[in-house]
Amino acid sequence: DIVMTQSPDSLAVSLGERATINCKSSQSLLSNNKNYLGWFQRKPGQPPKPLIYWASSRNSGVPDRFSGSGSGTDFTLTISSLQAEDVAVYYCQQYYSTPITFGQGTRLEIK
Amino acid sequence: EALLVESGGGLVQPGGSLRLSCAASGFTFSSNWMAWVRQAPGKGLEWVANINHDGSEEYYVDSLKGRFTISRDNAKNTLYLQMNGLRAEDTAVYHCARGFATDLWGQGTQVTVSS
Numbered sequence: 001d002i003v004m005t006q007s008p009d010s011l012a013v014s015l016g017e018r019a020t021i022n023c024k025s026s027q028s029l030l031s032n033n034k035n036y037l038g039w040f041q042r043k044p045g046q047p048p049k050p051l052i053y054w055a056s057s058r059n060s061g062v063p064d065r066f067s068g069s070g071s072g073t074d075f076t077l078t079i080s081s082l083q084a085e086d087v088a089v090y091y092c093q094q095y096y097s098t099p100i101t102f103g104q105g106t107r108l109e110i111k
Numbered sequence: 112e113a114l115l116v117e118s119g120g121g122l123v124q125p126g127g128s129l130r131l132s133c134a135a136s137g138f139t140f141s142s143n144w145m146a147w148v149r150q151a152p153g154k155g156l157e158w159v160a161n162i163n164h165d166g167s168e169e170y171y172v173d174s175l176k177g178r179f180t181i182s183r184d185n186a187k188n189t190l191y192l193q194m195n196g197l198r199a200e201d202t203a204v205y206h207c208a209r210g211f212a213t214d215l216w217g218q219g220t221q222v223t224v225s226s
Contacts, residue, residue, distance in 0.1 A: 038214075040213075
C-alpha cells in the first residue's frame, strides 16, 4: 500500500499570510507524465471538497490562492494569502493504485 | 448540477447489517468509476471500495474484504454498499464519491454500530 504522510499535523497562519502543507508518498505517483495526487479541504459538517487534481490542476470554482505543486513523491499545497474561510483540515490523496490512500490530515487555523 | 445523495445509514447492533445507497444525478453515472469513503469520529478519511463503470471490477481495502460489498444499478443511477458483520469500529460517516480521483462527494450518511 502507498503510505501518504503529511506535514505538519497542524498549522497556524496569520490572515493574509502564506500557508504551506506538505505531502510525501512512499512511492512515486508519477505515470505517463501525470502525478496521481489530489488535495481536499474538509470543514465540519461538510463533505470533503476537492481542490486540486493531478497534483497541480485546480478544480472549477476553487480560488486561485490555492495551488498545488510537486512531482514523484513530494507534493505541496500552498494557500498564498490565508482567508478566514480557509480554516479547515486538508488532506492529500493518491489515486495511483488501490488501495487509494489519504494523508492523515493537516489542521489549518488562524494565528 | 452533478449531485450524490447517500441514504440508508442508522444505528445497528454489532454483527448486524446495513445497505447504503447513493443516488447520482446530473452526470452520466454509467460512465464513471464510483467509490465509498468513510470517516470515523476523530479519524481521517479511509477509502473503502471502488467499482468500475459496469460493475465488473471491484476493489476493497483489505481490512473490509469479505464483510462489505460494493455494487451498482446503472438503470437506477444508484451505488450501493452492503455491510455485514458490522463492528463498533465501522462507526463512521460514509460518503460515496465519483471516480478514482473522487472529484465529487455526497454529504454522507452516519452509520453507528452499538448495542
